[in-house]
Amino acid sequence: MIVLLALIVSGILTILLLIFLPEILLVIGAAPTLNLAIEYGQIVFGGLIFLIFSSVASGILRAEGDVKRVMYAMAATSILNMALDPIFIYYFNLGIAGAAWATVLSSALATIIIVYWILVKRDTYVSFSLKDFQASFKVVKDILMVGLPASAESFVMSVLGIILNVILVLTGGTDAVAVYTAGWRVVMFAMIPAIGIGTAAVTVGGAAYGAKNYHNLSITLSYSAKLAMIIAIVTGIVTYVFADYIAVIFSYSAQSAVLSPTIADFLQVMCLFYLVVPWGIMASSIFQAMGKGVTSLMLTVIREVVFICLFAYIFALVFNFGPNGVWWGLVVGGLLGCVFAYFWAWKYIDTLKKNYIPDSI
Numbered sequence: 001m002i003v004l005l006a007l008i009v010s011g012i013l014t015i016l017l018l019i020f021l022p023e024i025l026l027v028i029g030a031a032p033t034l035n036l037a038i039e040y041g042q043i044v045f046g047g048l049i050f051l052i053f054s055s056v057a058s059g060i061l062r063a064e065g066d067v068k069r070v071m072y073a074m075a076a077t078s079i080l081n082m083a084l085d086p087i088f089i090y091y092f093n094l095g096i097a098g099a100a101w102a103t104v105l106s107s108a109l110a111t112i113i114i115v116y117w118i119l120v121k122r123d124t125y126v127s128f129s130l131k132d133f134q135a136s137f138k139v140v141k142d143i144l145m146v147g148l149p150a151s152a153e154s155f156v157m158s159v160l161g162i163i164l165n166v167i168l169v170l171t172g173g174t175d176a177v178a179v180y181t182a183g184w185r186v187v188m189f190a191m192i193p194a195i196g197i198g199t200a201a202v203t204v205g206g207a208a209y210g211a212k213n214y215h216n217l218s219i220t221l222s223y224s225a226k227l228a229m230i231i232a233i234v235t236g237i238v239t240y241v242f243a244d245y246i247a248v249i250f251s252y253s254a255q256s257a258v259l260s261p262t263i264a265d266f267l268q269v270m271c272l273f274y275l276v277v278p279w280g281i282m283a284s285s286i287f288q289a290m291g292k293g294v295t296s297l298m299l300t301v302i303r304e305v306v307f308i309c310l311f312a313y314i315f316a317l318v319f320n321f322g323p324n325g326v327w328w329g330l331v332v333g334g335l336l337g338c339v340f341a342y343f344w345a346w347k348y349i350d351t352l353k354k355n356y357i358p359d360s361i
Contacts, residue, residue: 006056010049017045040100047104050111057114062203064124069117073110081106148293153284153300160304164312164326171316172323179259179323182250183266187273190235194228194278198285205289214353221286221345228278236271243267262323269327273334280338283345299344303337311336 017024025037044051054077058070081102088098118124168176201224208216239246247263280303287296312329315321321328 002056002060003053006052007049010052013052014045014048017048018042021045036096040096043097043100044103047107050104050107054107054110054114057111057118060118061114061124062199063206065203066124067200069114073113076113077106077110080109152297156297156300156304160308163305163309164330167312167316167326168323171325175259175262176323176326179262179266180326182247182259183263183270185250186239186246186267187270190232190239190270190274191277191281193231193235194281197224197228197231197278198281200224201282201285202289205286209290212356214349214356217286217289218346218349218353220289221282221342221349224285225278225282225342228282229275232274232278236274239274240268240271265324266327269324269331272331276331276335276338278338279342280334283338283341286345286349295344299337299341303334303341306333307337307340308333 021038021041022034025034025041054073058073061067061070084102084105085099088094088102089096090098092098094101164180165177168180172179201220205217205220208214208220243264244260246267247260250263251257251260280299284296284299287293287299308330310329311333312326315325315329315332316323317325319325
């Protein structure tokens with residue numbers, strides 16, 4: 001069902017995005033580079049089926065614990081993308097369209113590799129056969145109950161970015177936005193281990209929840225959070241010590257060199273943000289593992305829109321801290337939101353353990 005659903009969703013989204021692409025880009029503030037954005041978007045969204053299907057197929061392999069081959073496929077995709085970018089952009093002189101074609105072709109490679117493993121080599125636990133296919137509205141409903149809220153979480157993150165950009169423009173102009181954009185790339189890179197552990201927690205937690213082994217579910221929550229926390233501490237220390245050098249990477253040109261000290265300051269504040277993120281990610285992952293996608297979405301909204309946006313506004317505009325207020329708004333809002341989410345997940349699992357009555361033999 002998930003494969004069929006992926007094909008249907010990708011087809012619908014491709015049509016809608018291609019039709020309304022200019023309007024969507026204008027809403028998110030891409031007017032200065034509208035033509036370039038349309039040129040890039042038309043190609044990428046035209047190949048949306050590869051982006052969605054590779055993600056779905058990767059999820060199938062992760063669900064059965066085969067994470068190594070997913071890593072191989074994604075690594076091959078990333079390496080090919082990096083190799084094709086300069087070739088299409090400069091050698092074939094395709095410009096922004098070349099970057100889009102590199103992305104689509106790389107995603108197509110990941111799709112082909114995983115489809116080969118599943119449909120041709122057939123060495124996976126899950127097998128696909130038309131004779132075994134049975135349409136089930138309940139299965140579709142279960143998938144959408146987790147998938148739609150997870151997609152909405154990404155939308156909420158985009159809304160957060162727009163709101164923070166507005167506050168930054170009001171308090172520090174375009175330079176502040178540039179600092180945030182450059183520094184946030186480092187933050188996202190630092191969050192990769194926590195996101196990866198969270199992905200694993202979905203699989204392990206889902207198995208524990210399905211088996212009604214709520215003790216293991218509790219262990220999954222606490223262990224994954226602690227493991228991600230340890231990695232975050234190491235990453236935070238490295239980022240804090242080498243912040244000046246990391247900032248230079250994003251301010252190497254003469255025009256952007258003046259931003260280097262501010263980017264370094266941003267990174268040093270964000271080291272504290274690294275420490276709070278694991279608790280929120282693991283809480284959301286555990287709720288997704290239990291099929292509580294709506295709850296995970298609610299936690300994301302509370303953290304991103306309520307806490308972070310509220311404190312960013314208060315610190316930046318009310319207390320007049322300027323862009324630094326936004327940085328500290330991320331830290332304080334993220335801390336409150338993530339701790340709240342983790343406590344909610346812990347309390348929910350504790351309730352499950354207390355109310356569980358083993359099946360009689």
